[in-house]
Amino acid sequence: MELTKEQIQQVERYLDKKNFDFIDLKVEVLDHMVSDIESFLVNNYTFENAFKITVLKWDKHFKDTSSFYFGLQYYESKIVVKKAIKIFRPFYFIYLSAYFLPILFLKNTSIIFPKKTIYLLNGFLNLITAVFLIYLIFIMVKVIKSKVKTTYRFILRTQYLGMIFLVIPLFIGNHFNDKGNLNAVFTGFLFGGFAVTYICHHFYKKHKEAIKKYQIS
């Protein structure tokens, strides 16, 4: 037994009340809830009773939660955070490796660069860092302007603090210590910043793809 347009709108209103407006998830959650209600109607339940039972079953998935992967200050519905963790986990390890591997490498090696090369390398690294930073700010502005919520947008919002990894080395300007070695901590920052930019680029692309895919009516 299929639900009427008005009955489906009632389920949608419940989701809106829960602030569950992530377009990449809403389609399937709404469809699943409606299918649940329809299965009760087949067994002679009234719509009101079927709706109540279904809401009781789904309510726990809309409770706000956070995760260590994104920072405990970022809250969203459990179902959104669960999806975000599943898709973000491999990138989290890229990010950690990008930060720690250069530090470990540079702490255990001693490559001394001549003064002339240091001058050129500093210029090159500052230029690259500036380009990455500008691109990251560009993504940030685009995502803030985009009012459509997707799980990818939630992930992006949690990554902006990573910008600090690009700002600090750029602000310091010198990537080498007095002996002519690459500064391990700043290099870690730099690679961490590159990783954050890559991650934001990836999820911004996914965010745009999701909008294209789900914004049909």
Place this chain on the structure above:
Amino acid sequence: MGNQKLYKGSLQTIILKLLESNDKMYGYEITQKVKELTKGELKITEGALYPALHKLEADGLLDVEVAKVGNRLRKYYKLTESGSKETANKLAEMQEFLKTMQHLVNPKFSLE
């Protein structure tokens, strides 16, 4: 019902196998199909199903398609090319696992 924990590690394989046999399916349909095939022994909750589907989608093993059905939109999942290959691998792994378990729990009746 007490077996739910045993099935947990096989959820992705179950989903892949179902999609291999059914071309495309939506979330609710998967839960009902599993319930039907196992005569109610295995009930996949939405809390377990969707994270598994989203992981498979993120890994590029599933593709999604949205279609209008009646008064609402429906999201269908189907296998990608690499999803079909992975299904064959996962099923082979599962067969191996079952054979090993058979040796362990019931050595007298094992196939070899």
